[in-house]
Amino acid sequence: MKKLITILLVLCTVISTLLCGCDGNDKTVSETESGKPEAEFMDYVDVTKDIPVTKSTDKYRNYYEIFLYSYYDSNGDGIGDIQGLISKLDYLNDGDPETDTDLGIDGIWLMPIMPSPSYHKYDVTDYYGIDPQYGTIDDFKQLIAECNKRGINIIIDLVINHCSSQHPLFVQAKEEVKNGNLDGAAKYFNIKQFDVKPDGWSNITGKWYYECNFTPQMPEFDLSGKAARDEISKIVKYWLDMGVGGFRLDAVTYYTNDDTDGVEFLSWLTQTVENINPNAYIVGEYWVNVPSSISEMYESGVDSLFNFPFSGLDGNMIDSVNTNAGASFAASALEMQEILMRGNSDMIDATFLSNHDQQRSSGPLGKDTVKMKMAAAAYMLLPGNPFIYYGEEIGMGGNCDTDPDKRTGMVWSLTDLEGYTQLPPGAKNTYKPEQGVDEQLKDENSLLSYYKRIIKIKNQNPEIARGRITETIDTGKKSVGAYKIKYNDTQLIVVHNMSDHARTVTISKSEHGYTGLCADLVAGEAAEGEQPYITLDGETLYLPPYSTAILK
Numbered sequence: 235m236k237k238l239i240t241i242l243l244v245l246c247t248v249i250s251t252l253l254c255g256c257d258g259n260d261k262t263v264s265e266t267e268s269g270k271p272e273a274e275f276m277d278y279v280d281v282t283k284d285i286p287v288t289k290s291t292d293k294y295r296n297y298y299e300i301f302l303y304s305y306y307d308s309n310g311d312g313i314g315d316i317q318g319l320i321s322k323l324d325y326l327n328d329g330d331p332e333t334d335t336d337l338g339i340d341g342i343w344l345m346p347i348m349p350s351p352s353y354h355k356y357d358v359t360d361y362y363g364i365d366p367q368y369g370t371i372d373d374f375k376q377l378i379a380e381c382n383k384r385g386i387n388i389i390i391d392l393v394i395n396h397c398s399s400q401h402p403l404f405v406q407a408k409e410e411v412k413n414g415n416l417d418g419a420a421k422y423f424n425i426k427q428f429d430v431k432p433d434g435w436s437n438i439t440g441k442w443y444y445e446c447n448f449t450p451q452m453p454e455f456d457l458s459g460k461a462a463r464d465e466i467s468k469i470v471k472y473w474l475d476m477g478v479g480g481f482r483l484d485a486v487t488y489y490t491n492d493d494t495d496g497v498e499f500l501s502w503l504t505q506t507v508e509n510i511n512p513n514a515y516i517v518g519e520y521w522v523n524v525p526s527s528i529s530e531m532y533e534s535g536v537d538s539l540f541n542f543p544f545s546g547l548d549g550n551m552i553d554s555v556n557t558n559a560g561a562s563f564a565a566s567a568l569e570m571q572e573i574l575m576r577g578n579s580d581m582i583d584a585t586f587l588s589n590h591d592q593q594r595s596s597g598p599l600g601k602d603t604v605k606m607k608m609a610a611a612a613y614m615l616l617p618g619n620p621f622i623y624y625g626e627e628i629g630m631g632g633n634c635d636t637d638p639d640k641r642t643g644m645v646w647s648l649t650d651l652e653g654y655t656q657l658p659p660g661a662k663n664t665y666k667p668e669q670g671v672d673e674q675l676k677d678e679n680s681l682l683s684y685y686k687r688i689i690k691i692k693n694q695n696p697e698i699a700r701g702r703i704t705e706t707i708d709t710g711k712k713s714v715g716a717y718k719i720k721y722n723d724t725q726l727i728v729v730h731n732m733s734d735h736a737r738t739v740t741i742s743k744s745e746h747g748y749t750g751l752c753a754d755l756v757a758g759e760a761a762e763g764e765q766p767y768i769t770l771d772g773e774t775l776y777l778p779p780y781s782t783a784i785l786k
C-alpha cells in the first residue's frame with residue numbers, strides 16, 4: 235500500500251506541475267475579485283486521468299443500500315428479486331477497475347431478504363430462508379458468487395431486536411404462556427407480568443404481556459437471555475458460512491431496555507461475528523441525534539454506526555449545502571469525528587444523505603442537480619463508509635409522506651420498461667422521473683456521472699476513507715471549507731466551495747505540505763467570462779461554484 239501511495243504522490247506532483255505551470259508568483263486575490271483569476275484560461279487537463287485505481291480488500295467501502303422489492307423484476311410479477319439484482323450487478327460494479335461504465339460501488343447492503351408477511355420484511359418468520367417473493371437460497375448463493383467476482387462485499391439486514399408475531403417460536407410462546415408454561419419458547423422473548431399495560435407492550439393473557447415497541451406484530455426478543463443469544467449465534471453463523479460479508483443491524487436503539495444493556499449486547503454480538511469471520515463488517519442502526527450517545531454505543535467495539543446527526547433534511551450535510559456553509563461543515567466534520575472516536579478510536583464512520591426511512595435527499599436539496607452533486611461530494615469525501623440509497627445516484631424523488639413512498643421502483647430508463655417494479659403496497663406516488671439510469675449513463679454532466687467520478691477519486695486516494703481528519707484549514711471564506719486527512723505517512727486536503735459563486739483561496743504549501751491538485755469535481759456552472767474548472771496557480775486555488783478540489 236505504501237509503495238502504491240508513493241507512486242500516487244509522485245504522479246500527483248508530476249501532473250500538477252504540468253498543469254499549473256507554476257510561476258512562483260503567489261498572487262493574492264482579494265475578496266472583490268474572487269471568481270476572476272487574473273490569468274488567461276488555461277487548457278483543462280483532467281488531473282485524475284492517469285492515477286491508478288485500487289480495489290478495496292478491507293472494510294472500507296462505498297456501500298449501496300438496496301430494497302430488492304423495488305430494484306429489478308426478473309420474472310414479470312412486478313416485484314424485484316435476486317435474479318433481477320444479479321442482472322444489474324454490472325451497472326453497480328463490473329469487476330474491472332479500468333472501466334468507468336459502472337457506478338463503482340464495492341459494498342451492498344440488502345434490506346431484509348428473509349421470509350416475512352410484510353412487503354418490507356422487517357418482521358421475520360424464518361431466519362434461515364429467503365422470502366419466496368425474492369427467490370431461493372440457491373439464487374442468493376449465486377448472488378454472493380457474482381458479487382465476489384466483482385469485489386463487492388454484500389451485507390444483509392439482520393433484524394434480531396424483534397421477529398414477526400407469526401414466527402413459529404412466538405406462536406408457541408403465546409400458547410405456552412396461556413397454559414402457564416414460562417420455561418419453553420417464552421424464554422426467547424420479553425414476557426412479563428404487569429397490573430397495568432405499559433406503553434410498548436401487548437397483552438397475551440391475564441396479566442401477561444410481551445414487549446413490542448414498534449407494533450404488536452413485532453414481538454421483541456430477550457437479548458439478555460441465553461435462549462435468544464444461542465439462537466442468534468446460530469443465525470449469524472449460518473449466513474456468514476454461506477458467504478455474506480457482514481450485517482446491517484436493525485433497531486439497535488431498541489436493544490437497550492430494563493433488562494438489557496445495549497452496549498453489552500452489541501459487544502457480545504460483535505464478538506460473536508468476529509469469532510466466526512474477523513473480516514465481516516457490521517454497521518448498526520442506532521437512530522439517535524446526540525453524537526455523545528453514538529460515541530457511547532461505539533464502546534461496544536462495533537465497526538460502524540450510522541451517522542444520523544449528519545443525515546436527513548436537518549442533518550449537517552444537506553443543511554450545509556443549502557446554506558452555503560462550507561467552513562462550518564468542515565468544522566463540524568472534525569468535531570463529530572472527535573466525539574465518535576472517544577467511544578472507539580478505530581470506528582468507521584457510516585455516513586449517508588437519506589435511507590429507506592427518510593425523505594429522499596432530492597427533496598430537501600430542492601431537486602437541484604447541482605446541490606445534489608455538492609451534497610454527494612460532501613458526505614462521500616469524509617473518512618469512513620458512505621451509504622448511497624438506491625436511486626439517490628440518479629436523484630430519484632417523489633412524494634415521501636409514507637414509508638412505501640420512500641421505497642418506490644428504481645428508474646432504469648424512461649423508454650425501456652423491462653424489469654420495472656410495481657409500487658410497494660400503500661404507496662401513493664405519482665412521481666414522474668425526468669431521467670433514468672440509461673439517460674444519465676449517456677450524459678457526462680449527469681448526477682450519476684458525478685457519483686462515478688467521486689467513487690473513482692476515492693479509489694485513487696485510499697486515504698480519504700481510511701484516514702482521520704487532523705485539522706480544518708481557515709480559507710477566510712465562510713463558504714469554502716477545507717480539511718486535512720492523514721493516513722499513515724500520507725495526507726491530503728479536501729476543499730469544498732459550497733458557494734453559488736466562484737471563490738479563490740490561498741492555501742500555504744509549506745504549512746500544509748501538499749504539492750498539487752490530484753482531483754477536481756465541479757458541480758456548479760461558472761458565470762459568463764469565468765473559468766469553468768478548478769485551477770491551482772502556486773498556492774492560489776480557484777474554485778468554480780459548488781466545486782471540490784483535493785490537494786496532495
Ligand code: CA
Nearest residue numbers: 307309313315
Ligand atoms: Ca419478481
Ligand code: CA
Nearest residue numbers: 330331333336
Ligand atoms: Ca468498472
